[in-house]
Amino acid sequence: MPDLHDSMPWYVNRTLDGPMCAELARRLRNDPALRNELAFWEQVATGQSRLDAVAEDIALQRTLERIRRETGTHVARRDAPASRQAPVRSLLGRLLALPEGWLRPALACTLLVVVAQSVALLVTRTDGHNLMRGSATHDETAGAHIPADSVLLRVAFDPAVSEAQMRLLLARYQASIVAGPGEGGDYYLAVPSQRAIAATDGLRAAPAVRSVVGVERLPAPRPPKTP
Amino acid sequence: MRTDSASQTRSAGSDLDNDTALYLLQRVAARDEQAFITLHRAMGRRIFAYALRLLGNHDQAEEVVSDTMFEVWRNPTRFEGRSRFSTWVLGIARHRVLDRLRAPSRLLDATSTEIDEALPAEDVSAFESVAAQERERGVRNCMDKLSDVHRECLHLVFYEGAPLADVAVLQDCPENTVKTRLFHARRNIQNCLRLLLINEGRASTRTANHA
Known part of the structure; x- marks a missing residue:
């Protein structure tokens, strides 16, 4: 069966499956010549895998x-896309560059008032609530931004x-870190709701993950330490 | 029946899954440096190993890594997920290697002429005749003497752990040609080992005569 011999390299690299793999495994038990061939390809595989250690960041x-x-x-950078910041900067620059004389400080003062009012609005919002689904929201409990239509893990x-x-x-699961690490080393991830089940299952199966729990909201921020 | 060496070979070819690769490439299209760095780290060593195997030169192999990943940066949307991500990237790397070989026909030449002509192929027992501790050294020396296309084929199968279909895509040939190339590679390694045995036999005879 010449195909059996031809398939030996893929038996060794573990990409051969189906009946050919089973047949090869069966024949190997009884055929010393075939076992010698297997030993040859395994020696070649060992030789191929021996390259000097190469840095992960090579080049x-x-x-x-x-x-x-x-x-x-x-x-x-992902957290500060230039494409989003540049137009804002150029718009501000143009606004401040346009007026002449006394108009310029007046416009600057107006902008300052608008910014101050926006900050005051954000700080004074006190509506304790559960996580909103279906729209972007701001979790005041921990001060984190939760992406739209997402669940927390x-x-x-x-x-x-x-x-x-x-x-x-x-x-892999389009997840983003919205809080953490906490005292126990836990992270809070926001995952798109349509991928929540796949993400939970996938993360639970990942060797790099110890535990995954769905949560309704982020933990309350720790109070500042008093001396 | 499969040994540790085989599983090590397979792990050398562990892959980014296509969903992850497509997501990261989307980010690269939006000029996300971290996504690009993640892809570079996933593929850099593998491209280097492939290029080094064929070019035998560290500096040139590093250049191939840089050229290949630069191409990924410029055209991230060209990958559509129809093949494995690594197959796509190594396909780009292959073209860069061919550019450096300066004689593309060299890679298309499937025979290791000097070994082929040195001995007839009827003796395939040389591997078994070499003492176990000498096998590893002998096989590695003989692999270095193979033609480019045979070395490339062995690298893709045993370092990358690529399935037959992927090797055929990368080498741009039918699957049966890949099998034929491995058949010839094996025969040439066996012949090379036999030459080594003969030479070592002569050397030991000379030593005995001098004594």
Whole structure:
């Protein structure tokens, strides 16, 4: 059965499945020649997997510098997208640059009053409430912004988990950290409601995660320590 | 029956799943540096290993990593999830490697002529004849002597842990051609081992005569 021999490399790299894999496993028990062939491919596999240790960030700085140099793009941080901030800055700049003479300080004062009133409104809102679903909301309990149409999960990661692993898990379930880590090391994640079940199941199955619990709201902020 | 070495090989090819890759690529399209760095970290070492295997030069292999990921940055929406993410990225890397080889025909040449012509292929027992401790060294030396296309094929199967269909896509050939390439690679390694045995036999005979 020549196909059996041809399939041996994929038996060794564990991508062979179905009847061919079962047949090969059965024949290997009784056929010394086939076992020698298996030993050969396993030796080749060992040789292939031996490359010197390579840094995870290999060529990363070189690539980022090249992006900046060749595309003229200043790569944006996720938490402060330049595309959102730039128009606001330019609008303010234009507004302040337009008026002449005494109008300029007057406009600046008006803007200051508007900002102060907005801050006062935010601070004085005291409507204790459960998490709103279906619209973006601000959880005053912990001062965190909860994305629209999302549910909250309290997740305890394994202490040994790397930041990259955490980031990958968050990306996989479109989750974002809205609070944490707390005293117990727990994080509060906001997950789109349509992915809530998949995210809960997936996170519970992830080796990097110790526990996942659905919660209604973020914990109350700790009172400031008094001397 | 499968050993640790096989499972290690498989883990070298562990993959970003396509959903995650597509999400991160969307973020890259919005010029999100963290998303790009995550993708770079997921693929950088694998691209480097692939390029190093074929080019044999650290500096050039690093250049291939940078060129490939720069292409990902420029065109993140080209990946549509029809293949594995790693297959798409390694396909880009392959073109960059070919550029550096400067003779694309070199990669299309499927034979290791010098080993093929040195010996007939009837003896396939050389592997068993080599003492166990010498096998690893011998097999690695002989793999280095294979043609580019054979080394590439072995790398994709055993370092990347790629399924047959993915190897065929990456090497741009039918699946049967991939199987044929591995058949020839095995035969050439066996012949190379036999040459090593013969040479070592001659050396030990000379030593005995001198004594």
